[in-house]
Amino acid sequence: MKPVSSSLADELVRLSREIHADPELAYQERRAAARIASVIERHGVPVQMGIGGLETAFRARVGPPGPSIALLAEYDALAGVGHGCGHNLIAMTNVGAFLHAAAEKDLGMAIELIGTPAEEDGGGKIDLLGAGVFDDVAFALSTHPAAQGSWGVSGTGLGIVGKRVIYRGAASHAGSSPERGRNALNGVIRLFVGIDAWRQHLPKDSRVHGIITHGGDAVNVIPARAEAKFGIRAKDLATLDTMVATFTDVAQGAALETGTTVEITDYLPLYAPVAANTKLGDVLADELRRRGIDAKRGVLVTASTDLGNVSQRVPTDWVRFPVSERPIAGHSDAMRDASASDLAHRNALLVVEALGAAAHRVASDASLRRSIQNGAKVTA
Structure with a gap:
């Protein structure tokens, strides 16, 4: 040509x-x-x-x-x-x-x-x-x-799946009655801590990374809702499936720790x-x-x-x-x-x-x- x-x-x-x-x-x-x-x-x-x-x-x-x-x-x-x-x-x-x-x-x-x-x-x-x-x-x-x-x-x-994680707790005044609240942001924070501990055991060339997209609206209100988004990456679909299962376990464990509930949905379709x-x-x-x-x-x-x-x-x-x-x-x-x-x-x-x-x-x-x-x- x-x-x-x-x-x-x-x-x-x-x-x-x-x-x-x-x-x-x-x-x-x-x-x-x-x-x-x-x-x-x-x-x-x-x-x-x-x-x-x-x-x-x-x-x-x-x-x-x-x-x-x-x-x-x-x-x-x-x-x-x-x-x-x-x-x-x-x-x-x-x-x-x-x-x-x-x-x-x-x-x-x-x-x-x-x-x-x-x-x-x-x-x-x-x-x-x-x-x-x-x-x-x-x-x-x-x-x-x-x-x-x-x-x-x-x-x-790498393939990737995108997960949206929403924690729900109970709002309360952070100064006068914090004991009546359940801090949804704590659920998100514990999820990040759990993922940091998990990272040392990830399969080679795999990745997990995320951001907090909502953490509350006022400093003096215990957040009743908090949200984060994560990308989970792996070289093959089988490893990706295993990682998603572990991610779900970590997210649910964070909810159990903090007395909150968690909802996990896809925000991004599977990129193979x-x-x-x-x-x-x-x-x-x-x-x-x-x-x-x-x-x-x-x-x-x-x-x-x-x-x-x-x-x-x-x-x-x-x-x-x-x-x-x-x-x-x-x-x-x-x-x-x-x-x-x-x-x-x-x-x-x-x-x-x-x-x-x-x-x-x-x-x-x-x-x-x-x-x-x-x-x-x-x-x-």
Whole structure:
């Protein structure tokens, strides 16, 4: 394939910078989705908006009827941090790869771009899977900026479940009659203490982390209600199930200690562990190598993504690319700033070429498609 033209490169970098400067939260990414659709339509490809019942989801497609290889764009931001996960770059690279591949001829399979909202909070890909949007998708590719400063393909990722925990007690005046109260906040505090004790026994590469979302309304009133949210992460579903059971025991124990009651619900659907396809990884690694990049294979990413749910359904792989010359923290101001840097955009344009070429190879080679379908999954 030819290199990305300077005009397309300029258009893609401009799109990335516009999305970065105008962050929108999960399911509210109206301006980002409209900007992406405008770019695609300028290249003569129609865009279907509002797919799967989600206002900010979309798809664009070129090639013959039937199954497709899908490139998955993300464009939601983080509360308080903006694009501290670099989803402006995920949008840029997948839009660019789609347009780069769509310009080629001899497609034996359709190539699609699917706009997937709400990766950070809600799981837009999970919604779209449930709505049947992926029913005709045979292969999936995507990207993610890397905070750790290295290139990678076939990375694995942790699964996560999100739990909301509500403790209920009895309100009372904290000064004149504290003995008549039951402090719901104490239940939350004891839960955190119990989890801290549990952490030394967690399976390797597992995580439990949380925040207090409500702890009372006045200092002189014993809280009758307190609430916290937790993420529970593990490399496989069996370990995740075991951890959820232990978490429930710890939460109920905290209620018993404090004379309160506890209610545990899901605030986030299951984000499944990422299971990358080795044969798709071979194609991506080869295309990166042709551009002078030696990508690491099979690195465990100890974060979570709803791309994992797609990877459990169809052969999937992704490219991770550096946005900084030194390791930085994800979901941080530093990551947000790096995601708008010249280095990030130079690397993103290399990804556009490699990802577009990989998508075109898969779409135009039936024997390669059969090999990918028979390829092994890389799991953590």
